[in-house]
Amino acid sequence: MTYWLINLPFLLVAAGFTGWGALRAGRPGLPSRKRFWAVWGGTTAVLLALTAVFDNIMIASGLFTYSEGNISGIRLGLMPVEDFTYSLAAAWILVPLTVAGPGRAGAAGAEAGPASCEEAGRRLGISEAGTAATERTERGRT
Amino acid sequence: MIGFAYLAALAVSAGGMVVLDWRYRLAFFRRPGFSALAVLGMLVFFLAWDVVGISTGIFLRGETEFMTGVMLGPELPLEEPVFLAFLAYLTLDVAGLLNRLGRRDAA
Secondary structure (H helix, E strand, O other), rough: OOOOHHHHHHHHHHHHHHHHHHHOOOOOOOOHHHHHHHHHHHHHHHHHHHHHHHHHHHHOOOOOEEEEOOOOHHHHHHHHEHHHHHHHHHHHHHHEEEEEEEOHHHHHHHOHHHHHHHHHHHHOHHHHHHHHHHHHHHHOOO | HHHHHHHHHHHHHHHHHHHHHHHOOOOOOOOOHHHHHHHHHHHHHHHHHHHHHOOOOOOOEEEEEEEEEEEEEEEEHHHHHHHHHHHHHHHHHHHHHHHHHHHHHOO
């Protein structure tokens, strides 16, 4: 039983969360799919960079170790590359929940972004005007 | 005292996260209930992963003087869930910060 083998089901669950969030993104009251992937990619990159630095420090400090026979042997410094999977899972699960999870529409009221304009528009029954305004803002952004 | 070094490092790091969270309202200072559930859920997920790794003999506690020595289970030191919760909180803060930057661009 290798480290990669036990990681696989956990990573698949995390990827499932990401797929779910990507499908939800772009719905009324939720951020666009483009922004979803931007936050997802950014968070993943930041966590991988931090992991590369701090996991090495933690292993060098002797906080934990691995049985050699079970890891791939590919290391970045002291760190087995498999250790990246914990950070990947954290980003792949928590970004979808944060950006596109349930309760976002309610939380959008605290934002002055286009998403909340659209949400407010829909609530007031002026979805046409609200959507048009949002589209203008979306175009202006890119 | 050196046995508390790892816990102290985690506490200092978490303190920095709380300050950022407070200043920019990233996670707990924005949606406390959601953030608590997210960290708790992520912690359970990570611990299940740890238990699989430990029971298959992949993860071993290191020989170090920087930990308290309090064990929650075989090869599972007290510090591990603290670190895992910290990792979840860090992720929430980073995601919250990038999401916030996205909102600013949109405004």
